Amino acid sequence: MASRQVFLKDLKVADLKRELEERECETTGKKADLQNRLKEALENEGENPDIFLFEIAGDINSALQSLEKNLRGMEQKLIENMDQKLMENSSCLQKQIGEYVDGKFEEMENKKIATLSLESGEQQRVVNTALKSPGSDIDRLSKPELSSHVEISRIRMKPPQFDGKSSWVNYLRQFEAAARANGWSLAEKATALTLALRGDATDILQTLSLEEQDDYHQLVRHLEMRYGQSHLEHVYHSQLKNRYQKNNESLQEFEADIARLVRLAYSSTPENVMERLAVQAFLDGLRDIETRQALTLARPSKLVDALARALEFEAAKESCRRQATIRKREEDLEEGTCNEAEIRRVAKEILDKRPIRRWNGAKVRHIRGRRIEKKKAPPSSEKDVVIRRLTVVNDDWQPDELLRDQGNDPNLKPIVNWKKEGRKPTWEEVSRYSPTVKSYWAQWNSLVLSDGLLKRVLEKSDAYRSSVHETTGQTPASIVMGRELRLPCDLKFGCTPGDDVAGEDYVSTLRQRMDDIHERVRSNIQGASDRMKETYDINANDGRYQPGNQVWLYNPQRRRGLSPKLQSSWEGPYEVVTRINDVVYRIQKLPRGKPRVVHFNRLAPFAGSNDEQAEARVRHVSPPDGELSFEEFMSLHSNGQKARYGVTREEPRDLFQTPADFCLAHCVAADLRMFRGIALTFKKAFGQLEELRRQRPEVGRVLQITAAEQEKERSVFYLVTKQLSHHKPTYQTVWDTLVELRDVLLSQSISSLAIPKIASGLDGLDWRVIRSMLEEIAQREDCGLLLLPDLPMQEWVILQVSSQARG
Structure with a gap:
């Protein structure tokens, strides 16, 4: 790749770091710091930094332009060689044909002279034969010589392949088109069709003899019987009969499906009959009644004409459509405007005109069938209102009157008698009664007899x-x-x-x-x-453990005399020895337990450490004077007690809209999957996963990358608080990571840091405890915190660290 020379002031950050690494100098800091270090290094080497030129690799555009130029040259040279070769072959061919034709004409002249002495009839026949044979010989002998060159430009249509899964009808049409273009005979078509079979379709060759394979019609007939659709005509006929226009289906889509089903269902029908059947099916399946009536009057002869008429009618109907208006009826009464006494009076008058028999309690009525004398209601503008309000009447009929009415009703009387007998009649007994009695018999289980009255239970x-x-x-x-x-x-x-x-x-x-x-x-x-x-998916856990991971084992055991609530159902920690398959693991209890094979549903991740020496070291390390240890902090604030020392304040602000001089930070797992939550947003925004993996992420560590934004560089910190993405962090890991973050910020003299609500969303920790951790860690090192409170789905917290103490 081409290179270029630039001065020190034109070097980018990556080039500055590379030059400093070559001179074994420190590569951290901002661009101005890197330029100053490189300038000092050049001065130490005896070079003038102002005029020293650095060799920088050229960009990819120059390399692409050079490659494109070479390709064009090669292409032009190849075309020239091909043209020259073609001209040489053409001249050689013309020369050979000319020599051959001259020889044949000379031979023809010799034959003509030799036959002059023969008799007239015989001479004429011999002369005609001689005159014809040279031309035919020329054609016969010159064609093979020409075909080797002329056939190069002839287009040979390659037939498609058939695997038995696609449509046989469509494939046969494509094959016939290729055969006509190539001018194949029946034998050639049979050979080409045999070679075009693939997959399951080749199995049919085992059932055919050699004669049937060479016969094109026999081969097509057997393939039609195996993969054709002629035996499914009754199925397509049923689909066509039940095909209606679907909701939100356009007329064009409906017409295309009707045409397809008609051709499949009536493949052997003449074209004119098929068109009439398609038009009729199209009319029967239309959703709009008005469109169907208009097409019926138009009497289209073809399906295309029916579609055109339907589209025209819909367009005209849409253009003439008027906005529907609803006229409020003056007689409609609002609820509560009609007094109850008036409704009772009108209802009583109407009930006197109709013979009503009541059953099923005090609110439900049964109107006797076949004996109702219908009378026309008097003309009134309140007629509809009265009919709608009629059902609110509360009649005070006596039980004796109800018993008498149900006993005299011919439809209810047999049901009441059967209920009194306590038996359900058979269908043979009920079949001679009226349909009303049969309907009551069908509702037998919902009818009850209470105090002699027949009632229906909802x-x-x-x-x-x-x-x-x-x-x-x-x-x-x-x-x-x-x-x-x-x-x-x-x-x-x-x-x-x-x-x-x-x-x-x-x-x-x-x-x-x-x-x-x-x-x-x-x-x-x-x-x-x-x-x-x-x-x-949010709560899904793939349950994948790797050899060496520590886990808990669910193994509930009950001790006599001890409440189950006071007994632990988990044992451990165990170490995963082997992963037998996706769901079965071989584990071993530490330090030297017997291996066991268990299902992964009985396992849970172990978030602690089993290193006894590390635990001993932790127990013997005493915290510095004036600073709380993690155990002391949890004893004070684990119950939700807040730690507020006046070094924090909250403001609503978008995390990614903060100024470029703010550094960013958020929590991740050691596997760096970052597939959900705010971690996914950081992954899409900054990337650089390979750089993060090179820093060897472990729980409790802080990873750092540099991103360029708004012509400035911004540091992004990744707080490793758990081992795997589907695990949950602990307060201990969050505490250790925040302490590490504090040390990194103070060592790099970073004054502003923006973070979201860490460990309190999907991780499930209490934000009040995490907030107290931030307060405690910041005030111990005289740091100031600016917290931006969370908003739904987009709430951020800003942590601002300064070297100046705030009392």
Whole structure:
């Protein structure tokens, strides 16, 4: 790669660090510090820093330009060589053909002279033969010589391959097109088709003889029987019959599917008949009744014409559509405006005109069938209101009157008698009664006899079918029937009036309404499934342990006389010896226990340390005067008691919108996966994972990288508080990491640091304790903290460290 020479002031940070590393100088600090160190090093070497030129590798653009120039030269040279070779071959071919033709004409002249002495008839025949043979010989002999060069430019269509999984009909059409382009005979087509078979399709060759393999029609017939669709015509015919336009399906998509099904279902039908069948299926499957009626009057002869007419009609209907206006009915009364006494009076008048027989308690009525004398209500503007309010009447009928009415009712009397006998009649006994009695018999379990009165108990399934389910967002009744159930509360408050639709319009409207309901149900179920998966993935634990990891073993044991609540169900620590498979591990209790083979569901990560010498060292190390140890801190603040020394303050601010002179920090695991939470945002923003891995991350350490932002450099710190990403940190590891972070900040004279709410989100630690740690560590070293409080999903904490003490 090309290189260039630059002065000291033009060197970048990476080039400065590389030059300092070559001279074994320190490479930390800002760009100005690096330039000063390099300048001193050059002066020590006896060089003038102002005029010294550094060799810097050229950029990739110059190398690409050089490579592109070389490629163009090679391409031009190759084209020239090919043109020269082609001209030489053409001239040689022309020369050979000319010599050959001249020889043949000379031979023809000799034959013509030799046959002049023959008889006239024989002479004429010989002459004609001689005259014809040279030309035919020229054609026959010159064509092979020409074919070796002319065939080079002829396009040979390669037939596609067939593996038995794609459509045989489509493949046969492609193969026939390639055969026609290549001009194959039947034998050549049979050979090409045999060679084009792949995968499972080659198994058919084992069932054919050599004669059938060479016969193209026999080979196609056997492949048609194995992979064709002619035997599925009844299936496609059923699909075509039940094909209707789906919700949110355009007319073009519906027409294309109808054309496909018609050709599959009626493959052997003439074209004109097929067009009529397609037009009829297209009309029967349209959702819009008006469009169907307009196309029926237009009588299109082809499916394309029907589609064009349907699109024109929809466009015209859309352009002429007017904004629907709803006229408020003056007779509609607001709830509570009509007094109850007036409703009772009007209801009593109407009840006197209709023979009503009441059953099932004091609120439900049964109107006797076949004997109702319908009378027209008097003309009144309040007629609709009265009918809607009729069901709120509270009649004070006596039990004796109810018993008499139920006993005289021909439909209720047999049911009451069977209930008194305590037996359910068979269908043979009920079959001779009216349909009303049969309907009551079907509801036998919900009918009870109390004090001689027949009552109906509301079933629990009614509440289930009429309640909106959280997953589907709809009631089961609306999903199955396309409407809501009529409940007893409707007798009190009335039902919402609907449109009076009958006949084909009712069927079409019901189908459209159910399609809309089913579409919403599918969308809601998919959303619920996605939410469930996200919730599960957040708490998912792959349970992967590596040899050498320390784990707890779930092994509950009960001791007699001791409460189970006071007994521990976990043993350990154990060390993973071998991972037998994805779910089974061989573990060994430390220090020299017997190996055991267990399932990973019985294991839990061990977050402590089993190094006895390290524990002994920790026990013998005393903290410096005036500074709390971790044990002392937890004894004071583990119960939520706050430590506030006036060195912190909180402000709402976005972490990544802080000025460039603020350094950033957040918590990660030693595996550096960073696949969720704020760690994922840091990973996308700064990257440099290889640099972090080269620093050998361990629990309790602080990793550091340098990122360039806004023409400035910003240090980013990674606090390693746990071993694996799915583990949880402990207060001990967070304390050790914060102490290490404090030492790094003071050693590098960093004055501003921005951090989020560490260890309190997905890690699950108490933020009050972590905040107290920050206060305690900062005030012991005379550091000032500026904390920016969290906001939902985007709340940040700013930690500002200064060398000046704040009392």
